Amino acid sequence: QQQVKQSPQSLIVQKGGISIINCAYENTAFDYFPWYQQFPGKGPALLIAIRPDVSEKKEGRFTISFNKSAKQFSLHIMDSQPGDSATYFCAARIRGGATNKLIFGTGTLLAVQP
Amino acid sequence: DSGVTQTPKHLITATGQRVTLRCSPRSGDLSVYWYQQSLDQGLQFLIQYYNGEERAKGNILERFSAQQFPDLHSELNLSSLELGDSALYFCASSVGMGGGADEQFFGRGSRLSVL
Numbered sequence: 001q002q003q004v005k006q007s008p009q010s011l012i013v014q015k016g017g018i019s020i021i022n023c024a025y026e027n028t029a030f031d032y033f034p035w036y037q038q039f040p041g042k043g044p045a046l047l048i049a050i051r052p053d054v055s056e057k058k059e060g061r062f063t064i065s066f067n068k069s070a071k072q073f074s075l076h077i078m079d080s081q082p083g084d085s086a087t088y089f090c091a092a093r094i095r096g097g098a099t100n101k102l103i104f105g106t107g108t109l110l111a112v113q114p
Numbered sequence: 115d116s117g118v119t120q121t122p123k124h125l126i127t128a129t130g131q132r133v134t135l136r137c138s139p140r141s142g143d144l145s146v147y148w149y150q151q152s153l154d155q156g157l158q159f160l161i162q163y164y165n166g167e168e169r170a171k172g173n174i175l176e177r178f179s180a181q182q183f184p185d186l187h188s189e190l191n192l193s194s195l196e197l198g199d200s201a202l203y204f205c206a207s208s209v210g211m212g213g214g215a216d217e218q219f220f221g222r223g224s225r226l227s228v229l
Contacts, residue, residue, distance in 0.1 A: 034217075043116060043204050043220030044157070089157060099170035100145060100208055100216050104157035 006105025023090035031095035118221035139207030
């Protein structure tokens, strides 16, 4: 199955709170899991990415948690700010190296209220 | 700015027509990817080219075709347009063909409205 399921569809968080977005997959051939951030009128931009041999990766206020056995990964945004308000997409890439095509989740619209 | 340039920004056309979307990748990138973003389907991979050759195909309709030219720019041709083809079409580029941490950089997209 080449699907990535993402939840929730939308999320409202107060400034300073923690935003959590979850993704799940079935295909064990995925070897790279990036998160993209998209602002209105712009294209998606890579935020942070992880490989399945690592359980957690942190970059500033953004952390990916990866559970290989459960085939789930999540994005945590600590100390959420109004500037973080955007649509977030998780994605996955199939191992092999012959292509870099990404399978995207359906997106989460995050609104951080001041 | 990602360095990926897409034209036009917005295109309005009628059903049955044909349009061409253009993408210029970042300098030095050899791969170009096309994605379709619609409200109900999210971001869907269409096709990838690497240095002029097709590398991977996704859910691309037979009415759609693409190519990558010797100067590495790419065009996505959409023909016999239907209302359901209305969407944002994104182009992305990366250095390699796949593997490693080959980051894809996205353009701002071309919004197609079919009336």
